[in-house]
Amino acid sequence: MNALNAYYEHGTPAERWARAQLFFDAKEYAPAARVLDSLAAETPEQLAPRLLLARAYYHSAQLSRAEGELRAILERWPVEDYAQLLLGRTLERQGRAAEAGTYLRIAAAMAGDFPEA
Template sequence: MTTRTPADRYDQAAEYARAQLHFDSKAYADAARILQPLVAAEPGQLAARLLLARSYYHSAQLERAAAELRQVLDQDPAESYAHLMLGRTLERQGRADEARPHLRLAAAMNDAFA
């Protein structure tokens, strides 16, 4: 196992911030390219994985978005935003029956999603 140094953590934080800037600028595919190695290096980092899923969603990479959102929900089944995004992703794919339970859960967990 590789020991992570403070410099490694700083580099990852800087890359995450750079990805967030690309996302905020609507350069979603660029944000995804930056986030992919971060998520691979730190698979338990849910914030990076959620931003990657959102980047995929907004760049119409819906299968990839769904896969990342399922990973988030495997790690944290109570993540209401991931349920909302997975529901919307499935809806966009024309899979309303699969989307419905996730959208209901999101609404039940967070009134803002109702």
């Protein structure tokens, strides 16, 4: 393991979570994703690190990774409306508007945002 990887994986889960949030808040999305990747793998039962990882992937234009993480989240937590929305946005950014529409409509319905008849 090189020194950089050791930095990203060093500390308790709580310390790494705090570090990842600092990176994310500073719009340093790729480093945030590096910290969150191992943290999410260690705690797959926790939604927050996985959702922040998907967001970090999205904002750092790692769209296929964001898509994979979001699909995994929705397998486990199908009523997570923000994951539905972010998956729709991720698919849009990949030029897959027709597929994105399904997730965007689900997210809107979950949020109670129904088009007027």
